[in-house]
Amino acid sequence: MSEGNVAADQLLLYIERIERLEEEKKGIGDDIKDVYLEAKSTGYxxxxxxxxxxxxxxxxxxxxxxxxxxxxxxxxxxxx
Structure with missing residues (x-):
């Protein structure tokens, strides 16, 4: 396997990890938004x-x- 392929594979792994973390971050952001909406619905x-x-x-x-x-x-x- 050439060194270029190894670097490309490693880069792809980093990109995929970042994409997964971004998706988790979006999910957490949605959860936080839901908590604020719940608090607002109770008068806060x-x-x-x-x-x-x-x-x-x-x-x-x-x-x-x-x-x-x-x-x-x-x-x-x-x-x-």
Whole structure:
């Protein structure tokens, strides 16, 4: 077997793995969407829930810094 065929076979394996993972990612994305829809149907605000999920991913220091800057901007605009 030539070296070119081995490289092509390996490349194909990588591509197929990526395709499978992309399909799994799509399935997980659909599952997450379903959870938000379920929460919305029971009266929760999905947009706010998304913000909370995003904030929970942030380190506490970064979140506090962001909130301080937000408060500064709101004050500057007279929205506090």
């Amino acid at each position: 605000d999905a947009k706010i829930m998304r913000q909370i999920v995003r904030l929970r991913k942030m380190p506490a220091h970064d979140r506090q810094e962001m909130e301080a800057v937000l408060q500064t901007y709101l004050s500057a605009l007279g929205m506090d």
